[in-house]
Amino acid sequence: MEDPMVSSSTGAMNSLLDKLGVLENRYPDLAEGVRESLKSLSDVLHSFARQRTRNSLINEWMLQVREVVYDMEDWIDGDPSKAKLDDVEEQIEEFKAQIQGARDRCTRYGLLSSIEPSTTCALQDDAETRESVAMDPKLLHGEAPCRLVGSDELRNVLVNHLMDQEERRKVVCIVGTGGIGKSTLATGIYRQLQGQFSCGAFVHLGRNPSVKMTLISILKQVMPDWHCEEYLWNGYNSEDMEAWDEKKVINKLWAFLKTKSYFVVLVDMRSISTWKKISCALPNKDKSSDRILVTTCTKDIAESCCIHPGDFVHPMERLSEKDSKTLFHSKLPVSEQHRLLE
Template sequence: MVSAIFGAMDSVLSKLASLLTFEYKLLKEVKQDITFMKYELESMHAFLKKMSEVEDELDEQVKFWRKEVRELSYDIEDYIDEFVIRLKDEPRCELHGISSFISRIAKLIVSTRDSHQIAKEIRGIRASVGEASRRHKRYKVDDTLSKPSKVTVDPRLPALYKDASDLVGIDGPKNELIRRLTEGVSGPELQLKVVPIVGSGGLGKTTLANQVYQNLEGVFESQAFVSVSQKPDLMKILRDILSAIGYNGLEVAWDEGKLIHEVRKYLRFVRYFVVLDDIWSISVWEILRCALPENNRSSRIVVTTHIADIAKACCAPHHCDVYHLKPLDSATSRRLFFRRICGSEDSFPGHVKGEVEKILKKCGGMPLAIISIASLLATKAQIKEQWEIVNRSLEYGLDKHTGFEGMNWILSLSYNHLPQHLKTCLLYLCMFPEDYIISKDILVQQWIAEGFVCPEHGRKLEVGYSYFNELINRSMA
């Protein structure tokens, strides 16, 4: 299987293993070279897997080495495919007598020459693999990877301190969520209610949850807003919950089990409201859910996530309505954009409004994207030519400007958290023109033809459809 991170490494390892079987009659030294390459590449493959788990922490040196190994895998696969063709036996000669004898002699000479040529080429490939391995050690790639990454400011942090008057298009979703959360608080139904908010990165889930949280201050006896994130520190999260709900007597030595016990004990007879922002896995939700008791006091939990399956899991065992956060409509997108640029659309020059429409279309109603691009354009003169340059930069993906860093960081989280096979399938969408309607059936068949779909029990088509559904489920397509 070909992948965006590993290249053809999986395929190469499989083919090297096949070359070592009795099917192919290779010279002894050729088999030794192939065995060496197989062990080295297996080691590199394992390290590539480790790198894929910390994609956002890789420095340029590590990325360069990974690119080298990936390109090497493609070269090796090409060589192996050529070898296999040359090693295959030619059709048996049906001639008899002297003609048959001459044919067998000629075949033996060609076979011997090919074997030595193959041995020479294999030695060249082995040298390349060995050099990549030595460079890995020489540049201490492992040490570079293990170093703590530089501390960055989470761009979601400003969302927690946004003034309500600065927000556009949030009133409708906020009022709907408040209605769902306060419904039945003082009525006969006193059971715990969980309200998951699901939507892709950059739609404003954190901002919305925080506005709801602030508006409901005082309605509940205890409240807590905690950020979970992709790599959660559960001990810290549980300590933050205890601190927010007013718990006294927190001890440093307490482990995870003790912290869960104390949260449960404190909230057992309290009407509480807890927001768990940005959950990335069901297992993390299940652990945190253990700390939040079903106390029959109309308590509420809000969960934000970009993965639909997590939102559904949050509803179990009780039924709840998942809130799907939608992109901003065209009118609201315009209002948000012009507010950031110049206060209102009325004071904006008409000669660049055509470029604004193109830019907003590419933002797709994502508040984070609109704000990031508007912040960039606010530093530029309102000249059509300059705005056309920004529009072209968006069109061709040349988004290296400072104003895009926050947007890219958040959107890349969703991509980096994808399994390797889904990363490759998602990147394949770049093959289609902008605004092109893609047929699901054709897309899946193309994934299969490219070798992106790993078969399970021989049902490639079903597996391909599951890949497609998973991308939709993760709000990535």
């Protein structure tokens, strides 16, 4: 049976290469070199796909490449010609950096040793001429390491903004390219602060989230005893929740949170419309200490989340190579970590 990760990774790459002509035709100067870089990654992906066994490092790398490919394909499908030229240029440069980051990591961690020499040489030669970029491990739903990578100063800055004396709902947003540790930082902050609120929730949105299921996830987390008799009596039966329409979920969540202090973390926000729908379900009360922490790769989304005085947007810089390696290693089995240190 075909490995689903192989199928989705290589298939997505083939689809993106087919669609890349749209970008090259509209922005030939900006898109220069993108196809060659993607083709090089594609060769490596297909080489790994032909292998019967792959270690955890290779699997993690393939997942990272797949996410970059999906992001590029979604952006092209969304018709970038509708955006401002400066925004298009910034987005293409970001994609180039992410592609190069994947190429560099493939070389740096010795993943090429098991594939054809011609592919290995082509990737290594190019990687040696570029600056490395941090990676994007999946640091979600309690899987992130408790220890944050890099300086504690940034965490303290964000915690201070979240725990200030502002007496209304406040939104803090971390914005930056994929793979720089936004999710790790958000997870650490959530673990540190969740006990200081009446209730809390940590949700990863990602690609094409269901707003209704996201809100149900928040509802179940802020109301951990939802299965007790009191909540069942008031119509919170878990088996019924999924049958509710979106409006009912919003009303139930809003009604529950209106008398609570809450801390909600929304990781990987990719749509302004998604934010607006979720925001409607999170009460904006006077004389409250409610807090929302959002991570996103997009400046426009961050600014749409933080529209009130006192809200705070923090642009997050890339990790150093040392911290990037530490973050990458933290997601691998102990046996793989030992192998890299040998």
